[in-house]
Amino acid sequence: MNRLIIAFFLAALGPSCTNDSANANTADLGLPDSAFSDMPVEDDQGTTNEADDGDDSDSPDQTASPDQSADCWLPALNSEITRVQPMTGIVLWESSWNSNAVKTEPGNIALEFAYASPGAISTGPGTYDWRAFDALLDRIASRENQAIIRFHYVWPGRPTEVPQWIKDSATYQETTGTTEGQTTSFPDWSSATLQQFHLDFFEAFAERYDSDPRIAFLQVGFGLWAEYHIYEGPREIGQEFPSHAFQETFLNHLDQHLEDLIWSVSIDAGSSYYSPFSINQALRDLRFGVFDDSFMHSEHDGYNTDMWNFFDHSARYQRAPHGGEFSYYSAFDQENVLNSDGIHGRTFSEESQEFHITYMIGDGQPEHQSTARIREAGLNTGYAFRVTHFEICEEYSEVHITNEGVAPFYYEAWVELGEERSDASLRGLLPGESRTFRFNSGSPTQNAPAIQLKSERLLPGQRLEFNATLAGSR
Numbered sequence: 001m002n003r004l005i006i007a008f009f010l011a012a013l014g015p016s017c018t019n020d021s022a023n024a025n026t027a028d029l030g031l032p033d034s035a036f037s038d039m040p041v042e043d044d045q046g047t048t049n050e051a052d053d054g055d056d057s058d059s060p061d062q063t064a065s066p067d068q069s070a071d072c073w074l075p076a077l078n079s080e081i082t083r084v085q086p087m088t089g090i091v092l093w094e095s096s097w098n099s100n101a102v103k104t105e106p107g108n109i110a111l112e113f114a115y116a117s118p119g120a121i122s123t124g125p126g127t128y129d130w131r132a133f134d135a136l137l138d139r140i141a142s143r144e145n146q147a148i149i150r151f152h153y154v155w156p157g158r159p160t161e162v163p164q165w166i167k168d169s170a171t172y173q174e175t176t177g178t179t180e181g182q183t184t185s186f187p188d189w190s191s192a193t194l195q196q197f198h199l200d201f202f203e204a205f206a207e208r209y210d211s212d213p214r215i216a217f218l219q220v221g222f223g224l225w226a227e228y229h230i231y232e233g234p235r236e237i238g239q240e241f242p243s244h245a246f247q248e249t250f251l252n253h254l255d256q257h258l259e260d261l262i263w264s265v266s267i268d269a270g271s272s273y274y275s276p277f278s279i280n281q282a283l284r285d286l287r288f289g290v291f292d293d294s295f296m297h298s299e300h301d302g303y304n305t306d307m308w309n310f311f312d313h314s315a316r317y318q319r320a321p322h323g324g325e326f327s328y329y330s331a332f333d334q335e336n337v338l339n340s341d342g343i344h345g346r347t348f349s350e351e352s353q354e355f356h357i358t359y360m361i362g363d364g365q366p367e368h369q370s371t372a373r374i375r376e377a378g379l380n381t382g383y384a385f386r387v388t389h390f391e392i393c394e395e396y397s398e399v400h401i402t403n404e405g406v407a408p409f410y411y412e413a414w415v416e417l418g419e420e421r422s423d424a425s426l427r428g429l430l431p432g433e434s435r436t437f438r439f440n441s442g443s444p445t446q447n448a449p450a451i452q453l454k455s456e457r458l459l460p461g462q463r464l465e466f467n468a469t470l471a472g473s474r
Contacts, residue, residue, distance in 0.1 A: 072393035075448035076472030081384060081465040083107030086458055087146060087216040088382025090374050091361040094140055102366050103143060108375045111216055112140045113148045113361050118201050122163040128204055137214040144461040146216035148359065152226040157182035166193055175240055179224065179233030186240040195246055199253050206257035213457050217321060218263040219291060220254065227293050228268035228275060244276035248283060255286045262320055262410055264289035267307035290316065292324035295360060296337055296351055298344045308355060317356035317407055318430060325361035334364045338377050349380045356407045358382045383409045387451060387468040388434065397442040399451060401426065402434040404467070411457040413464060418449030426453065
């Protein structure tokens with residue numbers, strides 16, 4: 001249907017008829033819903049987002065913009081994503097595989113995981129020595145990878161990672177018990193000193209590292225490995241595990257102080273016993289991601305999926321990353337999880353799409369899979385940008401970009417055309433959606449300026465790649 005006719009009817013309805021209400025008014029107009037299906041919707045960044053019909057990737061020919069005049073031309077553009085993209089992919093531990101091609105050859109992975117100890121950094125009340133932690137981040141960055149960091153207090157079979165100066169306090173009393181078959185120490189979460197330290201530590205961390213591109217994501221939590229559970233052993237809320245009230249205080253405190261760096265919690269935080277999320281909607285509304293530390297095990301469709309659903313994963317991924325770790329429930333899981341046929345009736349590619357996975361820890365995979373397979377699996381996570389239209393006119397230029405991946409890019413990123421940077425960001429461009437970027441510069445008589453995607457969250461040597469197969473025309 002002619003858009004001018006549609007516009008005439010919409011104008012007759014008055015200013016209340018917006019894109020959001022267009023379908024509701026089609027019945028009044030006697031028009032089918034499909035009359036509005038190709039109408040672009042402007043997002044809150046002032047760019048146009050449209051659902052991708054998939055045709056752009058199948059044909060190298062561009063389609064001219066409706067207002068393209070004789071003063072415009074369509075440059076040819078060919079580009080391909082060749083590396084696992086920043087902040088996505090299969091994740092290896094910082095301490096492992098450092099002489100293996102999977103790490104020494106660029107582009108196979110982009111992320112490395114490391115636990116970190118608050119007790120090793122805190123030297124006294126309000127004082128911190130970050131040198132060893134910085135060295136850790138530097139080692140990861142030297143390989144052109146970024147870090148996923150998880151601070152923890154409890155590890156089975158070990159003393160706690162609580163600072164020694166707190167342990168020496170007369171009012172602090174830890175518990176010792178058996179968990180995971182090993183004698184283990186547990187923090188005293190009834191201690192006001194420990195609670196205040198926990199708040200102060202993460203505030204100091206945020207002040208120092210919130211905008212540090214060496215860190216991609218932060219994981220937080222309590223209990224064993226900071227995964228929001230203690231399967232066996234002492235686990236009293238308010239004693240070996242922090243009270244719900246303190247958890248609320250901490251999570252809001254973290255959200256207040258981390259303005260840029262994105263944090264995540266385990267899906268086990270959906271437990272009504274361990275956490276306050278189930279009774280506090282405001283906490284669930286905070287911007288945080290989730291991770292699943294037993295991804296794709298044989299009964300993943302049960303408890304794990306229930307927890308994913310509790311955190312509304314189909315909506316949450318739109319603003320914060322989803323990740324996790326391949327299941328260690330059995331040797332079979334580790335050995336076969338990346339097989340092309342998958343395990344337990346599922347493939348990683350399918351599950352990555354279902355749960356919109358940005359990253360997945362798979363430190364055991366180099367033992368079972370080729371470097372090429374690990375790289376291929378990594379390319380099935382996160383975002384994948386494609387330039388579907390490139391137009392240069394006498395007074396302006398346009399670039400259209402679609403996300404062909406399974407998740408957005410979660411930090412600010414811009415399109416650069418020559419020396420000009422787009423006003424709008426690529427951040428939050430959802431899978432299957434497109435965004436149009438218009439530039440003030442253009443010339444039909446010069447060579448086409450280069451298109452680059454840039455983000456201040458990237459390390460030197462990292463780059464955001466894109467696919468493009470545009471034949472061009474003049």
